[in-house]
Amino acid sequence: MIDEKILADHNLTRDEYEYIVKLIGREPNLTELGIFSVMWSEHCGYKSSKVYLKRFPTKGKYLIQGPGENAGVLDLGDGLAVVFKIESHNHPSYIEPYQGAATGVGGILRDIFTMGARPVAVLDSLRFGPLDNPKNRAIMEGVVSGISGYGNSFGVPTVGGEVYFHECYSQNPLVNVCCVGLAEKDRLFFARAQGVGNAVIYVGAKTGRDGIHGATMASAEFGKDTEQKRPNVQVGDPFKEKLLLEACLEAMAKNLIVGIQDMGAAGLTCSTTEMAAKAGTGMEINLDLVPQREEGMSPYEIMLSESQERMLIVAEPDKVQELQKIFSKWDLDAVVIGKVTDDGQLKAYFHGELVIDIPVKAVVDLCPAYRRPAKTPAFIKKISRFKMPEMPSDLNQVFLQMVASPNLADKEWVYRQYDHMVQVNTMVLPGADSAVLRLKGLKKGLAMTLDGNSRYAYLNPRRGGQIAVAEACRNLACAGAMPMGVTNCLNFGNPEKPEIMWQFKEAVEGIAEACHQFDIPVTGGNVSFYNETEGKAIYPTPVLGIVGLVEDVSAVPSAGFLGNKEVIILLGENKEELGGSEYLKLVFDEEKGQPPALHFETEKRVQECCRQAIRQKLVRTAHDVSDGGLAVALAECSFKSPKKIGFEVKLNDQIRTDALLFGESQSRIILVAKEKNARKIMALARKLKVKAKFIGKTGGKKMVIWHKKKKVVDQTVEMAYNAWKNAIPGYFKISKGE
């Protein structure tokens, strides 16, 4: 009955099939095969990545819950916990940008509130192909409005993230969504079907035929027939999700819930098997009782549907009525569809017939893990060699070109479509190094950031991984925050190709090493493989989401210059490093060389110095130097300045001027302070053995940089600001309106 075509349609190999037969002691029926195929898909089963993910540190002083649950949990003190996770929704967002991105937001929100936390912030990392291609613009518009449509309506602020453009994302856009929630530490909920005889309750939206095999789709490359996969993308209803949130949190507060799991990828299949497997129990359900939106759905369709806004709850039988009352108050279905059993089997009945009878452990825990072959790609050697190009004569003009590069330009076009202020906690608006939320009634706050640089990871995946961690921590340091924990989204090509597997292994090892160095645990995340279309893979793109603790929110500095005649200090050292820079790509169309070097000890000291200076309330403005280099970082401080204050900076470093202006050497932070405090910062830097120097002062309406007594940048803030501000909107001009 199960032939090669069926196996191919389910993305299962013959060996995997034989293993299933061995595990269940007979041939599976089609529904059972479907269950194994989604749970053993790369997306759910992590079969190519598992062996490497073990290298991440999973211990830390703030850690409450590491990998293995719906989201990671950190201890914030004062009886509070932070619950956070990142997820990719790359494949669906390419096929149907609006719904793909919207349901990406919906899915990650459920991962957070299923643990008892109220989502308080969303951050997105988005990557698209270049904007001069109308298709890429259409994808970007769709993705941004999808995130906006879902998050705004649900009422969670989208407070930050990143947007990058590169050719490699033209047919493989990346949409990574990170959600941060807040919970009471002693009232967390887990996905466990405990208590034999307890009721299994289906809550939320009805089940339809949407999203069947979404997880399997996300576990294969795309070919020319991608358009036909549109029915695999789910459709989101943020209004229903908002009701589901309030109803779940209310039921949790009233202690009516034993275990709970959202129905995300692989829907009812995943929630039933995982909850039972984690509790060491079994489950018996009646599929006829599952609320359905469409008529004539088969067991296969009911089990594999990825309809959104649904949850599975396990509750004690005598609490069911009260639970149903709460859900009916919020106009939601809550139907008992089965019970917890003790035999370790998932049994499902349909029209009175037993249609599924499989051991949950086999489905959840025995997915094969592969140590796939890894091989250094041939191109690595070629691209690491690189001759420094001749320096352009007019760097002042290059400076303007740089700030208007879509990768460096203002992203307000994106974030003003997101409600970034709802819940009235956002004290640092999008566009800064990290977003900062105050916590009502407390002195402390929460900082968060997303970071990744795929060009570095392409040139040297290990260092790319390290720098992503270091830079995210540096972003937090610029808000005075201490990093607490990490979630990551690892976006790669097809892992069955040894070259891709090598990139993955290297990047993971780099991230793991950096996390050890910064002493922060990885609490979970997501691996997205098969980001390839017609055989072309994306650049390896690890994205790091890190949350940090701000001890005193009143000390958080501004991202822009606040006043005239303030002293600009540079922590760290300018080096002649242009490899992998935005400058090389933009001006010379070269992506070569080695990404900048990273020394952990130096990096940690620079961050500590920044943090201490901020905590002592010495700092008015703080900004890290990253993409685009020192000149761009300084310019950003003017652009973010409420009064658009300029600066004059004098540098004497014995390096090429273009490397000085646009090189992306690591471990550098710009701090701005009043004269008296600037001296205190210098003393602090000496104490912590951090290189620091006065490089100039704020003031005026111009941005001026001198190098060895030569004026190399001289622009009015206004002109550069307009170039920076209008770069991205320029691609989206519509004839009417704006």
Place this chain on the structure above:
Amino acid sequence: MKFGVVVFPGSNCDYDTFHALQNVMGQETVFLWHKDHDLQRVDGVVLPGGFSYGDYLRSGAIARFSPIMAEVKKFAEAGGLVLGICNGFQILLEAGLLPGAMLRNKNLKFLCQHVHIRVENQKTAFTNAARKGQVLRIPIAHFDGNYYADPELLAELEKNKQIVFRYCNEKGQVTEGANVNGSVSNIAGIINREGNVLGLMPHPERASEKILGSEDGRVIFQSMINYLEKKAGRGKKKATKVVKPKVTPLPPLIGTF
């Protein structure tokens, strides 16, 4: 004074508004559930922002049929103070408590940003704490905030001084550039003829604390308190209840009472 914040399914600025009124302004504040018929003897009602009923069909179009809205209507007709913020403004329009209609923003995108609005009429129950022509910096966050009134209605609004707020630039000049959503005559907020029902698109609750970047929104809440206290003082003496609430990072459960 006692305020009531209405909770519709899909309201998402309900707790923000509650927080501003209770924790920032120090007023007794309660939530009013959309299925209820009881206004709990509040002195003022606020319809908060959000996406009531998902804003499916049309912003605010379904919320006006909620049981609580019948009571809000009666309350308004009896002279009670009603403030509609963003989605609340849209609901007041749909319910016929304020005239005119909302269109999509002129750029056809959701807009979340700080804007400046000028107080056009400071002699109302919602603006008496403002200076004449005061410019307030308050954020907006909406898709459908492009206010429309036909020329006749517009003339009438002008004549009766019902236009209370206009989008302007930092200096208080009412310009085309400051009119981000394309509203007719830069209108950001209007009041009914009787002067007890006001709707505005900007969110004063998001601009009520220094840490959030602006405190200008307090002017509107303070005006309402002034008005209500004066009114109470004229009638029977009603002591203002000073509430010292415990402020917590997590909101209380909404709609459980």
